[in-house]
Structures are given as structure tokens and as C-alpha cells.
Amino acid sequence: MATISGVTGTQFLPTAVGYDDERYQYATSTYKDDPSHVMKPGLIVQPLDKDDIKKVIAFAKANKKAIAIRTGGHQYSGASSTGPDNIQLDVSNTFRSTEDLVYFEEVNKVRASVSHSLGEFNAFLGQNHVFVPHGQCTHVHLGGHVQTGGYGQLGRSFGLLGDHVLSLEIIDHDGQEKEITRTSDPDLFFAWLGGSPGNFGVLTHFSLEVHRDADHLGSLGLRVLHLYDKDKLRKLVGHLAAMSDDENFPRNYDLCISVLSAGYDIMGLLGGLDERMRFEHPEIFGTDDNPVWPRMIVVYAQYVPFGPDDKPNMHFFEQLKMGHWFQSEVRKKPMSELTAGWIFRNTREFDLPYVKRTYLTKSKTLGKDGWVDWVVGRMDEIVEPLFNGQWLSAQLQxxxxxxxxxxxxxxxxxxxxxxxxxxxxxxxxxxxxGKKAEAEAWAAKNDEGIGANGKFSNQDRRVLWGSYGSFDLDSVWNKYHEDRPKYERLMKARKLADPDGIFTPNTFCVKRAA
Known part of the structure; x- marks a missing residue:
């Protein structure tokens, strides 16, 4: 493959100096030798502007190439990369001017680009005293995040980041700029937000409604850090299960519990790809604010009022303290300031390859069905031994x-x-x-919690941002989408948006209708 004539941004062929570093992303060290997850693009293009993007699309169409779109590169399975026959379009730094992140106070709307990280986005919202639900990983970028939902700490109280989207600005398969809304093109709006990320065109910007701090005075937040203790974890997860099982629990509250193995044991000792990139190329890898931590349980809890008669139940917070190691007491702060405390400040949890799982359930009897003891036991098997070559990162919400x-x-x-x-x-x-087999066996045991007799869910429910298992989305569509009519609606949208397969860079894509 040749470089593309007329592109003003940087291009990397596999023979170019720096190619191996530029193709690196979150999943590279995990799938570098996996033939089903090939992450070696034939060409990497880092466009300077929309004209560059249009030239890449035209080249791909003329030469029957496909384009994988990368914003932050944090997709679990590496779906934002591709193989030697195709192109990776890296827009992580393309749209970063002051015009690419703007708050319109008079209509309470933000226009954002896909090139901003969650950490940057959160800081910008805070400066303008507004907020919106979003995830907690600082270096995840908005492009992939909004297309896959934008799960985060305010999920119960405000929903997903993607629920707040008003319009999408895209470049389509013909190189045409379009704006998509619920009313102008409901099928494409539907497909872009939750269907098959990066497979309908190139998303450049989106506009969304936000919430004003001033409309929710009296918001409370608590972040508690507990040193790891199995019995304490069991009590905390029990509170979480009771909240989850209560169909009538007020909307005002959100609760998330994270469990992490110690972070100090791997500092500089393993010398793997992630570790090398962190030291040699922080401009690609990202920066870590908390390189060392003990084995711990982190509790994030918050309350937000929706009217003058709303009053917090302080017992909700008090039961989560339990002889803490470190905490900020329950703080009364504007929600835009509280959300900054939910951000995880490291580029990745551990500088290691991984076996990942994200499960959903609709169970309302977790507290009665033995799930609490089961999941605590599964986590303790990894966290308790200090030197077993495996590290846990878990989050329950x-x-x-x-x-x-x-x-x-x-x-x-x-x-x-x-x-x-x-x-x-x-x-x-x-x-x-060297511990991959043990990690996979541990995860396989967790998978037994899913299914007819599963402790967590009687149905295998997955999310696109937390993909695992088969990389052929069409063969496992029913794990990511509820029913066949919905999937076929997405297939029809893909056929219209991508008739030539330009945005089909790998198998983790909704199939196009015949």
C-alpha cells in the first residue's frame, strides 16, 4: 500500500520509523499474536483536518480498502485497529482547536469533537459549571465513548452520555459532510448511537444537552478508599445488591464499587510492551497520576436533588464508610466538581495484557441468590495472593x-x-x-455465573465497549443486541451508510443487509 497523495497530516507505512509505536493502543499487548485480532494496519493516517479525511475515504473507495477509526484506541478487543490490507484513521488529535469544544450557555448545549479525552471534557464542563454523565477513564476519547453509550457514575440519576446527544456531524462514504438528528434521519441516528461503532462513517463532532450545577444545588458525593478486606468487601457488595434489587430505589442516588489489586508490584519489573510505551512514549501511551496504590476497595457514591423537596438519606452514605482507610467525608459540592472526583487518573489499570469481562443482568434478586458470596469469592481468589502473577480490576455498579x-x-x-x-x-x-492460561481459566469460571443457573444473570448480555470472546460480531449479535428485528434494522442502516464496505475493517461489525 502507498501513502495517500495530497494528505497534509502524518502517514506511517509499516516500514516507516515509528510505525510500531503509532499502531500501539490499549489492546495491543493482549492481542498482538492473535490472528483473529490483527492490529497491523497497512497504513496509518493522522489527518490534520476534514479535507484529509475526505482524501482517505476517496482513496479507500478507489482502492477497495477499509478504514478503522481510532479516537482514543481503548476498545477492549482492538476493534479500532485493522490488518495489513486496510487503513487506520487516527483522529485522536485532529479536532482540538477552541472551536472544537464550545459551551453555548444560552441554549445549555455543548459541541464537542471526537478528539478530546474524558479528562479534558470533564475539566471543560467544570469550568462552565455544567455536567453530563460519562465514564471514569481519563484517556478514553469521546468518539468511541459516545457511540457505545458513555456508561458512567451518573447512570441511574441521568442516564448515559449518548442519551444527551442532539446531533452528530459526520463524513459519509462519499466524503460528504452531514448532520444527523433524531428527526432528520432517525434510522442513522439510531444506528450510530449504539449499533456498531465506527462502521457508519467518520464521526467528527457531536452536540449534546448538559445539566447546570445551579439546577441541582445540594448535591453530595463520597469517595471512600478501603484497604482490601474480604469481609468488608462482602458487606459493601451486599449494600450494592440491596440497592440493585430495590425496584423503587430513588433516582437521586448512584453507587459504584471498584476493587483493585496492588499497583506497586509491577513497576518496572516486567518490561513488557505497555511498560515500555509508558516510559518511552508517554505522548502515545498517556500519563499516569497514581502509579502506586495498595490492594483496595474504592466506593463512589453520590446524591443529587431534583427539586426543592428532595432531602438526602444520610444512612446511604454512612453504611459505606465502615472503618475506612482514607476518604473525603460526604462533601456538598456542585455536581460538576463531584464528577471530577470519579475520574480514574491512570491510562490503564495495569501495564499488562488482560482477560476482560463485562456482564449485565436484569436480576432483582442478587441479594437472595448467593451472588454476593460468589462474586466476592471470585475476586478474592485473585486479590488475596500477593504474588500470583495476576491482578484484579473490577467495577460493580x-x-x-x-x-x-x-x-x-x-x-x-x-x-x-x-x-x-x-x-x-x-x-x-x-x-x-506466562499466566495467560490461568487468567483465562479464572475468567471461564466467572462465565459460569451467566446462563440458566448463573448466579449473576440468566442471559448473556454484553456491551460494545466491553467486548470479549468471539470477534465476529455477526455470529454473536444476540449477546450485544436484544432481538432480531433490531439487529436487522441496524443491518439495513449499515448497507445504506457503508455500501462499499469502506468502514468494515474487521469482523467486529454489524453485518450489512443483503
Missing amino acids: CFGGKNSMFTRNAGNGTSYSWRDSTMCMTIDNFHEP
């Missing part, structure tokens, strides 16, 4: 109940799946390269 905006936003014109879910559980094993 409530999303459900009839008052939850995650639930109530179903049918809002987006295609984000499983909106009747009550809880999301991410439970990941980062491992030394």
Missing part, C-alpha cells in the same frame, strides 16, 4: 429500577442495548504473559 434514567431512557431514538438491566459488572484479570 447499579443502573436499574423504575426510577433510573438508564431504564427510563429506553426508546429515546438510540440503539444502546439492555436498558432493563439492573447492574453492570466488569471483572478483569491483568496477568503476566
